[in-house]
Amino acid sequence: MSEHEGEREYPHHHDGPCDIEQRVKSLENLLIEKGLVDAAAMDELVDTYENRVGPRNGAQVVARAWTDPQYKQRLLADATSAIREMGYAGRQGEHMRVVENTEQVHNMVVCTLCSCYPWPVLGLPPTWYKASSYRARAVRKPHVALAEFGVILGRDVEVRVWDSTAEIRYLVLPKRPRGSENLSAEQLARLVTRDCMIGVALAMPVADLK
Structure with missing residues (x-):
């Protein structure tokens, strides 16, 4: 699933909106009714942060790490500073850590308490990320949770689950796709x-690049 596609439901689980989501929606409707905000403009703003600006920023960070070994070292050692180098900083991204996927290790991120998430590099969190079903499954049965997203790993691959909190937020550095050696950073970001x-998907294969 690309960042340009619509929201997905966490497979086989359907949680209703939490109380805060209901209150936010009620407030949004009230503001629209009073003519204080434009519904289309608000939808566009949310879509921008959720599906375009945020994930695009993170993709630029990953592409640079794939092509610049020195930057990758800085990113893994001090993600907050390395990400700030590229101009991506701000609220919900003050304390970052990047974890790298390898042939032996696959990382995935969850927030077990709420929905802590790195806005500057990923935008707004998807609905399924906030669902209690995803949080529980990711912690208790990570291999099963990944399989439900279509990621099938060998039994010899260790899955490490990172709990995002208000103090620190995580970004997974995925494995670089095979056959991408001659691609530009712009192409890699795509x-x-x-x-x-x-961490609930693999990077797109080169064959899918359009």
């Missing part, structure tokens, strides 16, 4: 989706 930077 292979990076929001979901692979959360």
